[in-house]
Amino acid sequence: MSKLSAVVAWRDAAISDGWESSQTYRGGEAEDSASTLTRERWRAQVYARSERDCSVYVWGPDGLAVPAGDVYDFPALLAGLTHCKTCGRSGVSTHRVGFAGRVCAACLPAERKRVVTPGWCN
Numbered sequence: 001m002s003k004l005s006a007v008v009a010w011r012d013a014a015i016s017d018g019w020e021s022s023q024t025y026r027g028g029e030a031e032d033s034a035s036t037l038t039r040e041r042w043r044a045q046v047y048a049r050s051e052r053d054c055s056v057y058v059w060g061p062d063g064l065a066v067p068a069g070d071v072y073d074f075p076a077l078l079a080g081l082t083h084c085k086t087c088g089r090s091g092v093s094t095h096r097v098g099f100a101g102r103v104c105a106a107c108l109p110a111e112r113k114r115v116v117t118p119g120w121c122n
């Protein structure tokens, strides 16, 4: 399966699973190529423009990023809420780092140093 078909399949599966789709750029780019999906307080951005420009981004109800996975799988998204992608541990409580990054308490100090660049705080 091409990457673009995988992204389209992800979006279609999410919509079948109850996510609501809307045009990301109202009055602009077609919903087919740039859509925003929501389900309760979850949010996803789906770009399906071309083989080289297609991606899925997901944020959980806490506003922090969750790995979208190659295939839509809501239980996996739920598991992403307690997954630290820095050390790979699952089932841990997670904290915000940077804009919407998610890390466990053990990784937080190092990730803060890495992600937060000088000049962010005056």
Ligand SMILES: [Zn+2]
Binding pocket: 084, 085, 086, 087, 088, 089, 103, 104, 105, 106, 107
């Ligand atoms: Zn960690």
